[in-house]
Amino acid sequence: MAGKTSPGKAERPSRAVHKQPAPARQKGGKGKQSTTSGSKEGKAQPVLLSGGNPQITKGYGDAPVQAYIAAMPGWKSEVGRRLDALIERAVPGVRKAVKWNSPFYGVEDDLWFLSLHCFTKYVKVTFFRGTSLDPVPPGTSKHPEVRYLDIHEGQLDEARFAAWVKQASKLPGEKM
Numbered sequence: 001m002a003g004k005t006s007p008g009k010a011e012r013p014s015r016a017v018h019k020q021p022a023p024a025r026q027k028g029g030k031g032k033q034s035t036t037s038g039s040k041e042g043k044a045q046p047v048l049l050s051g052g053n054p055q056i057t058k059g060y061g062d063a064p065v066q067a068y069i070a071a072m073p074g075w076k077s078e079v080g081r082r083l084d085a086l087i088e089r090a091v092p093g094v095r096k097a098v099k100w101n102s103p104f105y106g107v108e109d110d111l112w113f114l115s116l117h118c119f120t121k122y123v124k125v126t127f128f129r130g131t132s133l134d135p136v137p138p139g140t141s142k143h144p145e146v147r148y149l150d151i152h153e154g155q156l157d158e159a160r161f162a163a164w165v166k167q168a169s170k171l172p173g174e175k176m
Contacts (some may be wrong), residue, residue: 048073049101053118056098064098072118075153079123083116083151086158090165099176111173114165125149125161128174133167 047055054071056064069080080103087094087105095106106112117124130137130147139148149161 051119052076053101055101058097058099060095060097062096065096065103068098068101068103068116072123076118076123079151079153079156080116080118082156082158083123083125083161086162087114087165090162091169094169104176106173107169108173110175112176113168113171113173119150122150122152125151127164127168129168129171132171133164137164 048071049055052073054068054073056068056071058064065084069077069084071077072080084103091105091107093107095109097104097106097112102115102117104112105114113128115126115128117126124139125137125148126141127133127137127147127149129145130141131145133147137147137149139150141148149164
């Protein structure tokens with residue numbers, strides 16, 4: 001019945017519906033922050049995973065490690081710079097990489113003696129052969145040889161850390 005309308009209702013012209021394609025979905029897991037948020041200078045902010053650990057692309061050498069350290073939030077970035085400098089001083093020619101969103105340090109390719117990881121309230125240092133260090137670092141692990149050192153704000157004992165790094169660098173590295 002073209003042209004007829006109900007009383008009080010105007011006839012509407014037909015409109016073709018054109019659907020826009022849905023925006024592409026970002027890949028990523030839970031706990032990630034947007035990679036597109038920018039600061040006032042227009043630079044992209046680093047992506048922080050749950051606990052505040054920076055998401056940095058896997059890579060070998062100093063550049064990815066420095067990118068990780070720069071992306072560490074708040075006071076942890078300064079701790080990261082100090083740890084990196086102490087490791088370089090204790091082990092000249094140390095090899096570096098970022099794997100699994102954590103910096104790794106070693107003396108041979110793909111054999112690592114130490115790694116760092118950022119958490120909400122501290123920076124965790126993992127000594128892969130920690131039970132062989134003297135004194136043994138305080139944090140235990142489900143892995144028999146691994147020991148941890150949790151560094152909270154203002155609590156870095158540089159002399160003890162440097163001594164552990166020197167000892168750890170002389171032990172067989174861990175393949176990761």
